[in-house]
Amino acid sequence: MTPAKNLLTYSYYPGCSLHASAKEYDESTRGLFKALGIGLKEVPDWLCCGATPAHNVDELLSLSLCAKNLSLADGVEGDLAVACAACFSRLKVTQHHLADSDAKRKQVEYAIDGKVSFDKPVKHLLEILAKDFGLDKLAATVQKPLSGLKVACYYGCLLTRPPEVPQLDCVEAPTIMERVVGAAGADTVAWSHRLECCGANFTLSRPGVVLKLSGEILASAKAAGADCLMVACPLCHGNLDIRQKEIEEATGNRFGMPVFYMTQLLALAVGVAPGKLGFDSMIVNPLPLLREKNLL
Amino acid sequence: MSRIGVFVCHCGENISRTVDVEKVAAEATKLPGVAFSCDYKYMCSDPGQSLLKKAVSEHNLDGVVVAACSPRMHEKTFRSAAKSAGLNPFLCEMANIREHCSWVHEDREEATAKAADIVAMMVARVKKDKKLVPITVPVTKRALVIGGGIAGIQAALDIADAGHQVVLVEREPSIGGHMAQLSETFPTLDCSQCIMTPKMVDAANHPNITLHTYSEIESVDGYIGNFQATIRKKARSVIEEKCTGCGVCSAKCPQKKIPNAFDKNLGVRPAIYVPFPQAVPNTPVIDREHCTKFINGKCGVCQKVCGPGAIDYEQTDELIVEPVGAIVVATGFELYSIGEKPKGSPIKGYGEFGHGTIPDVIDGLTFERLASASGPTGGKILRPSDGKEPKQVVFVQCVGSRAREKGISYCSKICCMYTAKHTMLYKHKVHDGQAYVFFMDARTPGKSYDEFWRRAVEEEEAVYIRGMVSRLYQKGEKVVVMGSDIAVGLQVEIEADLVVLATAVQPRSGADTLAQKLGISYDSYHFYSEAHAKLKPVECATAGIYLAGACQGPKDIPDTVSQASAAAAKVMTLFAKSELEREPIVAKVNENNCVACLYCKKVCPYGAVEEKEIRDRQGNLIRVVAYVNPGVCGGCGTCQASCPSKSVELDGYTDEQVMAMIESL
Numbered sequence: 001m002t003p004a005k006n007l008l009t010y011s012y013y014p015g016c017s018l019h020a021s022a023k024e025y026d027e028s029t030r031g032l033f034k035a036l037g038i039g040l041k042e043v044p045d046w047l048c049c050g051a052t053p054a055h056n057v058d059e060l061l062s063l064s065l066c067a068k069n070l071s072l073a074d075g076v077e078g079d080l081a082v083a084c085a086a087c088f089s090r091l092k093v094t095q096h097h098l099a100d101s102d103a104k105r106k107q108v109e110y111a112i113d114g115k116v117s118f119d120k121p122v123k124h125l126l127e128i129l130a131k132d133f134g135l136d137k138l139a140a141t142v143q144k145p146l147s148g149l150k151v152a153c154y155y156g157c158l159l160t161r162p163p164e165v166p167q168l169d170c171v172e173a174p175t176i177m178e179r180v181v182g183a184a185g186a187d188t189v190a191w192s193h194r195l196e197c198c199g200a201n202f203t204l205s206r207p208g209v210v211l212k213l214s215g216e217i218l219a220s221a222k223a224a225g226a227d228c229l230m231v232a233c234p235l236c237h238g239n240l241d242i243r244q245k246e247i248e249e250a251t252g253n254r255f256g257m258p259v260f261y262m263t264q265l266l267a268l269a270v271g272v273a274p275g276k277l278g279f280d281s282m283i284v285n286p287l288p289l290l291r292e293k294n295l296l
Numbered sequence: 297m298s299r300i301g302v303f304v305c306h307c308g309e310n311i312s313r314t315v316d317v318e319k320v321a322a323e324a325t326k327l328p329g330v331a332f333s334c335d336y337k338y339m340c341s342d343p344g345q346s347l348l349k350k351a352v353s354e355h356n357l358d359g360v361v362v363a364a365c366s367p368r369m370h371e372k373t374f375r376s377a378a379k380s381a382g383l384n385p386f387l388c389e390m391a392n393i394r395e396h397c398s399w400v401h402e403d404r405e406e407a408t409a410k411a412a413d414i415v416a417m418m419v420a421r422v423k424k425d426k427k428l429v430p431i432t433v434p435v436t437k438r439a440l441v442i443g444g445g446i447a448g449i450q451a452a453l454d455i456a457d458a459g460h461q462v463v464l465v466e467r468e469p470s471i472g473g474h475m476a477q478l479s480e481t482f483p484t485l486d487c488s489q490c491i492m493t494p495k496m497v498d499a500a501n502h503p504n505i506t507l508h509t510y511s512e513i514e515s516v517d518g519y520i521g522n523f524q525a526t527i528r529k530k531a532r533s534v535i536e537e538k539c540t541g542c543g544v545c546s547a548k549c550p551q552k553k554i555p556n557a558f559d560k561n562l563g564v565r566p567a568i569y570v571p572f573p574q575a576v577p578n579t580p581v582i583d584r585e586h587c588t589k590f591i592n593g594k595c596g597v598c599q600k601v602c603g604p605g606a607i608d609y610e611q612t613d614e615l616i617v618e619p620v621g622a623i624v625v626a627t628g629f630e631l632y633s634i635g636e637k638p639k640g641s642p643i644k645g646y647g648e649f650g651h652g653t654i655p656d657v658i659d660g661l662t663f664e665r666l667a668s669a670s671g672p673t674g675g676k677i678l679r680p681s682d683g684k685e686p687k688q689v690v691f692v693q694c695v696g697s698r699a700r701e702k703g704i705s706y707c708s709k710i711c712c713m714y715t716a717k718h719t720m721l722y723k724h725k726v727h728d729g730q731a732y733v734f735f736m737d738a739r740t741p742g743k744s745y746d747e748f749w750r751r752a753v754e755e756e757e758a759v760y761i762r763g764m765v766s767r768l769y770q771k772g773e774k775v776v777v778m779g780s781d782i783a784v785g786l787q788v789e790i791e792a793d794l795v796v797l798a799t800a801v802q803p804r805s806g807a808d809t810l811a812q813k814l815g816i817s818y819d820s821y822h823f824y825s826e827a828h829a830k831l832k833p834v835e836c837a838t839a840g841i842y843l844a845g846a847c848q849g850p851k852d853i854p855d856t857v858s859q860a861s862a863a864a865a866k867v868m869t870l871f872a873k874s875e876l877e878r879e880p881i882v883a884k885v886n887e888n889n890c891v892a893c894l895y896c897k898k899v900c901p902y903g904a905v906e907e908k909e910i911r912d913r914q915g916n917l918i919r920v921v922a923y924v925n926p927g928v929c930g931g932c933g934t935c936q937a938s939c940p941s942k943s944v945e946l947d948g949y950t951d952e953q954v955m956a957m958i959e960s961l
Contacts, residue, residue, distance in 0.1 A: 163701075172647030192769030192776070223772070 008132055009039035010123070011076035013069060015087035016048050017234035022084070024278025025234060028263035029083050029125060031272040036133060036141060040081060043073045049090045052201045052235070063104065064111040066094035071117055079121040081128055083263070085158040085233035091122045092165045124159065125263065126176050126232060127168055135183040143271035145185025149293050151265070152189050152226035153177035154217065156236045157197040177262065181230055184269035191224035193217045198239040207243075214239045215247045218255045227289055228258040230265055237261065241283050258286035268295060299331040300419055301357040303348055305339035305364035307394055312337075314398040316408040320363065323412040327419050331355050340370050345377040352381035359383075359422040363391040363415050384427035386880070386948060391418035413961060420960035424953045428880040433927040435521035436621035437871045438463065442513055442810070445473020446492065446853060447626035447845025447860040449499045454864030455624075456504035460871055463618045464499060465527055466509045470575035471496050473628055477558065479667035479675075481853055482717045483748035489574060489670060496576040506618075510581055514615060516814050519902070519928045520840030521621045521876045531611040533582035534568070538606035541578035545598035545607065546570070554586045556672070560662040562680060563672030568598045568607075572670065582607075622840050622867040623814065625824060626860065627807060629846035631659050632696040632704065632800035643703040646695070649768045649797070655681040656775050657768055657795045660714055667721045677725050679794045682773070686729065686793030689722055690777045691715045692765045693735040697800035704800045704821065709850035711798035712739045716749035718796060719758035731758040732790055734765050734779050742854075761788060768795060801850040815902075816841055823849050834863045839878075842866050881948045882929035883936060889943040890921040896935035896944055897922060904928035905935060 010033075018026035033040050046069050054062035070091065073080045082088040095118040098105045109116050129138060160171045169176040172195070178188040196217055199210030218240065221229055231237050241259040248254055264277045274296055279286055290296045302324040306312035317335040324333040332355040336344050339362060351357060360383065362374045367390040375385035393411040401407040437460050441452045444466030452462045464471070475481075476496070478488035500507055514526040534545075549566035556563040558571040565571075567587040568580050588595040589609060599607040635652035636645045645651050656679045658666075669675040679686045693715055697708035712735070719731040738760070740746045752758045763780035770776075774791040781788045807822045816836040817825045824847050827835040834842050842863035845856040870876065883896075887910065897905040908923035922944065924935070933946045945951060 170647055173651055192771065220771075 008128070009041070010078040010081035010128065011073050012040040012042045012081045013046055013073060013087060013091070014042065015082070015084040017084055021238060022234035022261070024281050025083055025237070025261040025263060028261055028267045028272070028277045031276050032263045032267035032270065035267065035270045035272050036138075038128070038133065039078070041076050041078070043069065043076050043080075046072055049087045051086045051090065055090070060107055060111060062090065063094050063097060064108050066091050067098065067108045067116045068112045070094065070120065071112065071114055074117045074120060079123050081123055081125060083125050083232070085124070085156060086235055088122065088124045089158040089166065093162070094118070095122065096165050124166070124168060124232070126180055129180050129266070130176050135179055138180070139183040142184050142269045144269055144295060146181070146265060146269050146295065147185045147187070149186045149295065150189050150225055150227045151181055151186045151230050152191050152221035152224060152228070153181060153194060154221070154229050154231050154236060154240070155195050156231070156233050157195065157200070159232060160195070177230065177232065181262065181265060184266050186265065189221070189224040189226045191220050191226065193220040198236045200235050200239070203239055203243065210239050210243060211247050211250045214243060215251045215253070218244065218247060218257055219251070219253055222253070222255055222257060226257070227293075228260055228286065230260050230262050232262050244284050256284060258282060258284045258289055260286065298329045298423070299355065299357050300329050300359040300361060300422060301348070301351050301355060302330055302333040302415060302419065303339055303351075303360070303362045304333070304335040304415070305344070305362065306335065306337045307365060308338065311364070311394050311398040314401055314404055314407045315393060315411045316404060319408055320393070320411045320415060324415050324419070327416055329423055330419060331357060339364050340373055345373070348374065348377050349381040352378065352383055357383070358387065359425060360388040361391055361415060361418045361422050362388065363393045363411065363418070365394040366392050386428040387422065387425050389418050389422045389425065391415045416960045417957040420956040421953045424950070424956050425948065428947055430877040431880050431882065431926045432875040432877055433521050435871060435874060435876050436619050437461070438618070438620045439622045439624060439867050440465065440523065440525050440618060440620040441624045441626060443473070443626035443628055443845070443847070444468070444471030444499070444509065445626060445628045445845065446475040446495070447628065447856045448473070448624070449495050450857050450860035451624045451626060451844050451864045452499055452505055453495065453502065454861050455867050456502045458864075458868045460504065460868070462505045463525070463620060464505055464507050465511050465513060466507075467512050468571065469510045469532070469581045470571045470577070471499060471507070471509060472576065474661065475853060476572065476574070477661060477668070478664045479669070479671070479721060480717065482713045483744040485717070485720070487669070489668070493574045496574070500576045507577070508616070509577060513810060513813060516623070517903075521870070522927065523620045523623060523840065525618045525620055525623070527616045527618060529614040529616060531613050532579065533584070533607065533609055533611050534580055535606045535608050535611070536577065536579050538604045539579045540604055542603065544601050544603070546580055548597050548601045550595065550597060551586055551588055554583065559665045559672045562662065562665055574670070622842065622870050624842045624844055624863045624867065625810070625814065625816070625847055626844040627804045627810060627847040629801045629850065630804050631661055632802050634695065634797065634799060648766060650770070654768060654770050654775055656793065657797060659797050659799045660711065660718070663718055663796045667718070667725070675725070677722055684793070685726055687726065688790065688792050689729060689731050689794045689796060690790055690792040691718060691731060691733045691796045691798065692777070693733065693798045695797040695799045698736070704802075706821065706850070707739060708798070708801040709739070710801065710852045712749065713745060713852065715798050716740070716752040716758070719752045720756045723756040723758070731756070732792075733758055733760045734763060734777070735760055736762065736764070763788070801846060803847055807847060814838070814841055823847065834859055834866055840870065878927070879931065881931040881946065882926045883924045883931070883933070883944050883946045885922050885924055886943045886945070887921045889941050891941055891943075892920045892922060893940065894922055895938045895940065899934045899938045901932065901934065902928050902930040904930070
């Protein structure tokens with residue numbers, strides 16, 4: 001396939017999950033961007049952003065980890081593209097805090113032994129697709145429209161919050177995921193739990209919490225008539241996909257609801273070979289649904 | 297002028313804590329022309345004023361400087377004292393050593409030196425003061441009342457009962473305002489219609505009241521005692537004089553499904569309609585946006601069926617000019633809508649409550665219509681989505697109010713009481729129902745008020761949960777309310793059949809535009825500003841304009857009615873004299889120097905500057921000069937600052953006086 005002419009180029013911060021439990025997010029992101037002709041260059045030598053645990057334990061540590069990544073990213077051309085909602089949130093929060101407080105910036109500079117930069121725009125993939133690339137262009141690139149696929153877009157708690165930081169879309173009633181996947185031809189459903197927390201990293205320490213919260217999310221999507229969920233966060237994916245069977249057992253509900261990364265669905269729509277999208281590593285098998293909708 | 301008296305006030309400790317008042321008084325005696333100086337604990341008190349009067353006569357003073365607070369506070373007090381001692385009151389000046397000195401400084405020595413300087417400046421100025429004589433202007437003894445809700449009606453009735461003519465202007469087709477929409481009123485639970493509709497009839501039938509409904513203020517010119525109000529009487533398409541109010545037109549109108557705004561869109565109305573059956577006047581209007589005749593010309597049924605021939609499709613807006621002497625503004629409030637707000641508005645909607653998209657989430661006024669005997673359900677509490685009787689109702693307080701993050705930081709004042717009332721009305725009608733209230737504080741001060749909400753809790757068993765609601769969402773037939781109970785530190789979820797939001801009280805839309813037409817000030821929320829929060833609560837800073845009701849800030853009915861009567865009393869005070877005395881601090885034009893560039897006319901915020909033609913005895917035009925109408929001049933001095941030829945000066949603030957003040961330093 002010849003990539004569409006496009007001058008967009010980004011530095012890319014995948015984060016730990018995308019090299020491990022969320023490999024399919026990484027693969028599909030690279031596939032999608034290649035198909036759209038958007039350049040992605042991975043930040044060399046990046047390290048973990050600290051995700052949700054670090055800032056609960058030590059603020060300086062969590063800021064320093066992200067600051068280090070930001071300064072590494074400075075050496076790579078283009079705005080910084082981030083796929084994982086947790087990494088995105090931490091990197092943006094770090095920029096926000098350091099721009100706000102000279103004292104904190106000095107501490108962090110001492111900790112990472114170098115200057116901190118916080119000018120480089122950090123962008124979530126959704127922002128790149130909806131704003132930089134553009135929805136019209138995305139729609140024009142679609143080869144296999146996702147028509148008939150009823151998608152429940154799940155934002156989770158991190159994509160739009162805290163209110164002042166990501167500025168991705170309206171905090172309480174965002175529509176950016178619906179707009180992006182809608183441009184690829186999918187039908188999106190209106191449902192209540194788009195912004196509720198899935199239980200995040202309580203998945204190991206307090207699984208009961210996760211079963212309840214994620215169970216409500218699945219039930220709500222199902223009640224709204226969705227065929228599948230679409231997420232932009234590896235933690236949400238873990239709780240909703242890997243734990244789905246357990247949730248079904250605990251609640252007695254039967255969901256059978258595939259949980260896609262947004263890039264998987266979009267890549268499929270723009271014609272990336274399904275074999276390259278990591279469908280086989282999903283716990284809830286999406287293939288019957290995709291076949292039923294003539295998407296394979 | 298050479299015998300000046302200086303009176304230095306301690307203002308209790310307000311001044312003396314920071315300023316050595318005795319030293320200031322002693323320093324003053326050294327100033328040229330000062331014949332007497334003293335200090336006293338409270339100059340504004342009776343003994344203080346007597347001290348001033350005594351000194352004037354004993355020391356034969358010909359000018360007085362009172363070093364005390366802001367002239368806004370007590371200039372009038374001391375000028376009257378000076379007058380009663382035989383001085384022209386405008387030979388008495390105030391040196392502000394409180395707001396301008398003691399309150400804003402800490403260092404005693406520096407503050408004392410500054411106070412002495414301020415006194416010296418005022419002494420220099422008072423020596424150049426001229427005797428001024430108050431200006432008299434005639435008063436037109438007719439009042440304009442803008443807004444026909446309970447505030448406007450009360451003010452109009454009071455003024456009319458005192459024997460004066462009143463012009464009452466209402467934007468809607470009927471008077472009555474929000475009070476006519478209410479079911480029963482706190483804290484006595486008497487029916488709102490029963491106390492409101494007779495007043496509406498009184499206002500309409502009063503021989504001294506001219507009622508203009510379906511009308512808006514187009515413009516207002518003039519000044520206190522002499523306003524000219526232009527009123528746009530919108531085309532009703534019905535000739536008021538001919539219409540008998542029989543209602544056949546509405547009954548026969550084929551267009552029937554227009555949401556009824558009076559019923560908060562719960563019911564429907566035809567295109568030719570009266571807002572509600574008890575409307576005053578009982579004359580319908582044609583809603584031209586929805587009328588088939590106006591849309592495509594293919595109807596005309598109302599005209600055919602109208603016996604008296606009152607329908608007039610050709611009617612156009614009419615402009616009426618009414619001369620009035622005083623204006624009462626009573627434009628009232630509207631409720632904050634949780635829907636999405638237009639871009640650029642500082643006030644955000646409630647995405648977390650669904651932006652107003654969930655049908656069984658309603659606001660307080662909508663609940664009033666549900667509970668009202670004259671409402672769309674005949675007083676039965678039925679929810680909008682499917683007309684079922686809700687068995688679990690959740691009331692949410694402080695929606696949008698006291699919410700800085702939403703852009704409204706004030707308390708809406710009436711919601712604690714009306715929510716308590718709603719829980720009672722609900723329980724009275726749905727005996728097996730349960731009401732829950734999410735609240736932050738119960739703010740129920742007022743006569744019989746706290747007792748009222750305790751009754752809701754203790755007798756009607758409303759469950760009050762202290763905490764905020766974070767989210768509302770539809771789940772099947774239910775609306776799930778996710779909230780917190782901070783008393784027990786737990787999250788709460790209630791599956792409600794109906795949710796009633798006590799949304800913030802806001803001024804009527806267009807309040808800012810009207811304020812600009814009237815030349816009155818408003819705050820950042822567009823509530824109108826009173827001249828003084830405590831001492832002039834019903835007056836505007838613009839003379840002759842008074843405020844009543846929720847246009848000034850959230851108010852309940854008793855407060856609104858009290859303020860309306862107070863505004864009426866102010867109007868009657870004004871009308872008690874046939875001529876009005878005004879302070880003579882006005883600008884005057886030196887016609888010899890004026891070159892008629894009329895910069896002063898451009899900058900005058902009061903519109904007081906006119907062009908004046910100077911003619912010789914034969915009537916030939918010699919030249920044009922600027923003229924300041926003393927009745928309109930507000931005494932701000934802007935013209936003086938802008939005049940390139942120094943031809944206009946404000947009495948009491950002449951260039952000579954200001955230069956003398958500067959030179960005295």
